[in-house]
Amino acid sequence: MKVRISDDAVAIACGADAIAAAFDRAGAEVERVSSWGMHWLEPLAEIDGIGYGPVSADMVAAIIAGDAPSIGRIEDHLFITKQNRLTFARAGKTRPTSLDDYYASEGWLGLAKAREMGSEATIAAVLESGLRGRGGAGFPAGIKWKTVAGAPADQKYIVCNADEGDSATFADRMVMEGDPFMLIEGMAIAGLAVGANKGYVYIRSEYPHAIAKMEAAIIASSHLIAPFVVEVRVGAGAYVCGEETSLLNSLEGKRGEVRAKPPLPALEGLFGKPTVVNNVLTLAAVPWILVHGGEAYAAFGMGRSKGTMPVQLAGNVKHGGLFEVAFGITLGELVNDIGGGTASGRSVRCVQVGGPLGAYIPPAQFDLPFDYEAFAAADALIGHAGITVFDDTVDMAQMARFAMEFCAIESCGKCTPCRLGSTRGLETLDQIIAGKNVEANLALIADLSETMKFGSLCALGGFTPYPVMSAITHFPEDFK
Amino acid sequence: MTTIADIVAEHEGREGPLLPILHDVQKTFGHVSEDAMREIAGALNLTRAEVYGVVSFYHDFRKESEVRPVIKLCRAEACKARGVEALVPIADAQSRVKVEAVYCLGLCSVGPAAMIGDAVYARLDAERLTTLMANA
Numbered sequence: 001m002k003v004r005i006s007d008d009a010v011a012i013a014c015g016a017d018a019i020a021a022a023f024d025r026a027g028a029e030v031e032r033v034s035s036w037g038m039h040w041l042e043p044l045a046e047i048d049g050i051g052y053g054p055v056s057a058d059m060v061a062a063i064i065a066g067d068a069p070s071i072g073r074i075e076d077h078l079f080i081t082k083q084n085r086l087t088f089a090r091a092g093k094t095r096p097t098s099l100d101d102y103y104a105s106e107g108w109l110g111l112a113k114a115r116e117m118g119s120e121a122t123i124a125a126v127l128e129s130g131l132r133g134r135g136g137a138g139f140p141a142g143i144k145w146k147t148v149a150g151a152p153a154d155q156k157y158i159v160c161n162a163d164e165g166d167s168a169t170f171a172d173r174m175v176m177e178g179d180p181f182m183l184i185e186g187m188a189i190a191g192l193a194v195g196a197n198k199g200y201v202y203i204r205s206e207y208p209h210a211i212a213k214m215e216a217a218i219i220a221s222s223h224l225i226a227p228f229v230v231e232v233r234v235g236a237g238a239y240v241c242g243e244e245t246s247l248l249n250s251l252e253g254k255r256g257e258v259r260a261k262p263p264l265p266a267l268e269g270l271f272g273k274p275t276v277v278n279n280v281l282t283l284a285a286v287p288w289i290l291v292h293g294g295e296a297y298a299a300f301g302m303g304r305s306k307g308t309m310p311v312q313l314a315g316n317v318k319h320g321g322l323f324e325v326a327f328g329i330t331l332g333e334l335v336n337d338i339g340g341g342t343a344s345g346r347s348v349r350c351v352q353v354g355g356p357l358g359a360y361i362p363p364a365q366f367d368l369p370f371d372y373e374a375f376a377a378a379d380a381l382i383g384h385a386g387i388t389v390f391d392d393t394v395d396m397a398q399m400a401r402f403a404m405e406f407c408a409i410e411s412c413g414k415c416t417p418c419r420l421g422s423t424r425g426l427e428t429l430d431q432i433i434a435g436k437n438v439e440a441n442l443a444l445i446a447d448l449s450e451t452m453k454f455g456s457l458c459a460l461g462g463f464t465p466y467p468v469m470s471a472i473t474h475f476p477e478d479f480k
Numbered sequence: 481m482t483t484i485a486d487i488v489a490e491h492e493g494r495e496g497p498l499l500p501i502l503h504d505v506q507k508t509f510g511h512v513s514e515d516a517m518r519e520i521a522g523a524l525n526l527t528r529a530e531v532y533g534v535v536s537f538y539h540d541f542r543k544e545s546e547v548r549p550v551i552k553l554c555r556a557e558a559c560k561a562r563g564v565e566a567l568v569p570i571a572d573a574q575s576r577v578k579v580e581a582v583y584c585l586g587l588c589s590v591g592p593a594a595m596i597g598d599a600v601y602a603r604l605d606a607e608r609l610t611t612l613m614a615n616a
């Protein structure tokens with residue numbers, strides 16, 4: 001009997017290793033696979049397509065005997081059937097570092113296509129797909145690649161931004177732990193397209209499993225992507241290093257300070273050379289685009305938000321996990337229908353979309369479609385598409401305070417609006433929470449927010465006003 | 481016994497080697513000392529101030545070893561939404577184990593979450609956290 005159990009960090013953190021050992025002791029053949037991304041069911045055990053979860057040690061015997069209640073065929077579960085899994089097509093099905101499993105599931109076909117088509121046609125495919133940077137900036141990937149391809153230089157780089165520091169995000173981690181060859185293939189295709197022979201994956205140090213899996217996958221596939229070479233570099237606990245220029249400085253061995261743009265990294269990036277800096281999901285989307293065509297990718301989505309977004313349902317949510325879907329689905333459908341509302345059973349008071357720099361959105365705005373432009377028009381952002389659900393016990397004044405606190409802790413220190421603004425903002429919110437000069441201090445926060453929004457060098461200081469002002473605007477009662 | 485010179489030599493030929501070197505030093509010695517910074521600066525032809533600037537910038541590098549066991553407890557938004565703040569007083573009520581705030585372990589739908597070394601733990605409650613601290 002073959003049992004598939006994930007070795008993704010969520011599964012392990014929920015006890016999957018002990019369950020795997022129990023099945024092994026009971027005589028089953030255990031295969032460690034990537035996670036299906038149905039986190040509320042982890043540790044999930046799959047036997048012949050049927051899912052059991054969350055599995056505890058005392059259920060193992062019954063499962064093997066065929067006596068235990070199941071969730072039915074995992075592939076037929078609504079959480080899965082409602083998705084458009086292009087990037088996460090292999091999630092739950094393959095062993096992450098098995099080249100056999102990768103080859104058997106369209107692996108390396110994208111790179112083969114790119115080698116066949118050549119650089120110009122490869123870039124054209126990415127342009128046609130409408131793929132936009134999935135890290136949060138949403139800049140058209142094809143235009144970035146074209147810029148780098150056209151820049152004359154003796155050395156170019158592909159830098160994969162795997163510093164996924166936003167709360168409520170884990171899609172990058174799941175790709176690196178669950179389908180590392182896909183990311184490597186995407187980087188190799190990018191290298192071919194722009195003329196770069198070296199790639200770096202900058203992975204945050206808080207992701208030890210992702211680091212280990214990527215290093216193993218790189219060793220296993222180096223001969224397949226040659227002459228392109230990929231190297232893992234590990235971050236050192238600084239959230240700001242998720243900002244592309246801060247990341248480049250960190251790679252160069254410097255303090256993770258943000259650089260002014262221009263010059264754009266595409267022209268003067270790592271060590272001053274033309275560099276493609278792309279998020280994990282952006283690069284991971286590329287093999288599918290090469291295999292199936294840019295037009296096929298662009299057939300998903302709405303407006304200028306083409307393709308699919310791996311949404312991450314997190315926080316106080318009943319059905320948390322990875323939900324990859326075409327742009328256009330509404331926030332309400334994601335939170336209530338798919339997510340099932342709160343885990344606590346209490347009402348949803350608000351959600352935060354896009355991580356710590358994202359706006360807090362009340363249920364009244366849940367008809368917002370997942371679309372870069374629609375969110376921007378509502379003074380919100382999609383970012384890396386993490387959604388944190390909060391129930392009605394949340395204190396929004398404390399959340400606004402945390403936004404300033406986090407900015408102060410993580411500020412690179414280079415620009416005054418962020419470095420000083422966050423510190424003073426934290427002090428001022430403490431005064432408000434203590435009930436001192438509330439009206440005057442709220443006005444001060446609004447004024448400070450404008451300074452930070454328009455005066456900061458990067459989105460850390462620049463977007464901190466989003467969670468702060470949205471909390472004050474939508475939940476004024478918490479600030480009285 | 482690995483020396484600073486050994487570590488630096490291992491990264492010979494690497495572009496931008498400072499962070500990889502500092503990670504290895506932190507892992508081997510538990511901290512990055514003044515002497516280590518001096519030696520690394522010399523080897524890489526950087527000033528001591530530059531190296532100090534890098535070491536002091538990143539949360540991961542300690543200037544002194546932490547002798548106590550360390551538990552990294554996530555206190556970012558998603559874990560707050562799942563109740564981690566109520567666990568903080570339990571951590572604060574003892575001092576045998578250093579419970580450090582970390583902001584996001586990527587386990588955002590199964591929090592509260594914590595990391596000890598490379599081991600990850602999710603779905604924490606008061607009882608589970610107390611057990612983790614006791615066994616740390």
